[in-house]
Amino acid sequence: MKNTHDIKAIETAFEKIITNKVFKRSSLQERILRYLINEALSGKDVKEHSIGIELFQDKYTTNQNNSRIRSYVFYLRKKLDEYYKGQGRNETIIFNIEKGQYNLTFNKNSHLINTTKNKNVNSLPKKTVLYSLIATTALIAILFLATKFAKPSYIWTPIFNGKTICIVADNYMVANQFKDQENMFSSIKNVNNEADLSLFIKENPNLNLKAANFTMSSKMGPFGIHYLNQWFRAFDENFDIQLESETQFSDYNKANIIYIGQAKNMQASQPFFLRDSKAFELLLDGFLYKQEKKAKRYVASYDKLTSLEYAMVSYQKLDNGKFNIFFISNHDIGVMGIIKMFTSKNKLKEFTNQLPSSNSQFNALFKVTGLKRTEIECELVELEILE
Template identity: 30%
Template sequence: MLSDEKKLILCENIIKTELFQKAPKSSALLKYLVKATLAGDFLKEDIIDLEFFGDKSISDKNNPRVRVNVYNLRKKIELYYKTDGQDIQWRLIIDKGQYSVRFEKLTPNTSTLEKIKLKNVIPYLLLVALSIIFIFSNLKPEPPVVWESFFKNKKATTLIVGDVFGMTGKTITNNEGWTRDFSINSTEDYYAFMENNSELKEIIKPANYTYITSMGVIAVQHVAKLFYDLNSNFGIRFSSHISVDDLKNGNLIYVGQYINNTKLTSLFNNFNPYFKITNQHLIVSGHPNLKDTIYTTYFGKESEDFSIVSRFKGPENNECFIFFSNHDMGVKATIEHFTDNEFLKKFNKEHMAEKDNFTAIYQVYGKDRTNLGLKSILVVPF
């Protein structure tokens, strides 16, 4: 077995060769893929595009940049083992159609199998192959209960990542730049504001781009791992690019803030029987066994975040899974837990024995917007 340290040394030896010294992008990409593989990161085309190339357009499936660069890298590795690395026993391999890296030890050319007459072996090999195919075709991975209908209702799933609207123009330092106003969260908000502040029309205007935080990347990684393990796919959109019709045309997962995403808060309010979000409050009312309560969704501390997780049926009986919080920390913590099998087994046993949907409230603790702990405040199945 080759240790991670020796795998990194093999990678560095390849990069030091003249072949790779003349190809800095291939060298950097190889180092990135090796380190991500050893770290256990889930490597997918849109994640590589976002993390390595720094492109926010993770939903653009027509951009061949990742595939082209990995193809070129694979060819250089093959050339390396035909030249400088022909005597290397351990080989670094990126399989076709894959992005993770594996290491394979060369075996001698002769073996016991080569001494056996092929015509006598073929029938048995075919029988074994057919048996394996039959067994694996009948072994379908079972999704966690709270995610089950996403994989069984045959509707396409879209992950909606919350992004932030902004404006360009004069900033507080009197320079040109990008600026954010929490009361202006769309072009509609901007033009409504300008109706009463027309003198600012020459100073600021809607930016032609938005931004996302590290929350979006982490959420994509966790959801991608869940769907990959269950042999399923999903699409990715930014919240600023969705319409009301998009909320009913398939299953959806939303990760992000709620204060600047009125379409998603309206969806939550309309299809949750006991919960409503308004300004900085979450209202619980009408439940047969719970007292009507108003929760303040803002703790006033950077080390704490208020997070709402809800799974419910949407307008066309589509599945909706919502991860709301004020800041990154709440979504990071809850998406991590609700894609973890051990957490979900316990959650299902405690809360989902008789109901299909739920809304849960959590208090998240952390530092520098990194979650360090999760406290359950309320879980209401329905």
């Protein structure tokens, strides 16, 4: 479909998309989609930097590649695919963004074209067609109801019932400019924002440092998002994503929060993690568990083949009615292991069966072991029930 087609039909299609469940919690994807439609109707060639400058202005710089734009368009493409495979299956206009591209096109729905052609083929008796249609409809209804009313466990039920944001921990990066060399990028311990960097520069005036134009996250971020996305889609649910470096304290008042990452990278999220705990404290590379007058240290260890790490799942309800679930470890397999466990119906059921009630809030410490960081096993070692 060329861009000379009915603008009213395109606007109608846009309104249907943004009011659909797939997009209703994704204001950022809605803004990007609106921008891409306008540019397509104007016949403009869209580039990564044009999206960054138009939509993010001073938060985007062109002197470095900005991976956020590619990520945002990637998730927009995924949401469009999900919409057209579901309730948008019969839309006459398909909004399409080719992989590796930023230009949006308006295509005809090939599904409708094939359906129209099939209507002219009368290869089966009418009664056979009718019975097949009834049987297929009944099967679809049964499968839909089975999925719709399947319980995801009490832990996930309230998180599915409202807006949810998944916050991914990221490292604040700095650039060090040497003579006759490119910028050297690195992270500095305890430097998590501009204020920290400013103080560090004052204490180390001989270093030619500046803030980098990007942050970094380890592989626990994308893998964790992948496991969560599969889990949410199984229950026809969605969540938004943002980085810890972009998170505000007020975000915890607006939505349920899932946190993925290292405790040491927390900024706005730090006051909420272990806030009601009387048994656990964070260590540099692990956790301290105190019971009566005894204390146990749980610290990670690893060699070339195997890894032993400790990871925390903290589940709590805030005073404002929002729920938080933290998946915390300073190493990849720790976070990846506990997220895989809490997005598995069988393993999650085994865990919840150990809790005193069906609405317990808790801090649970797991020993996570892995062979070459691939074969991951989780074992509960300490459990604190929150009142």
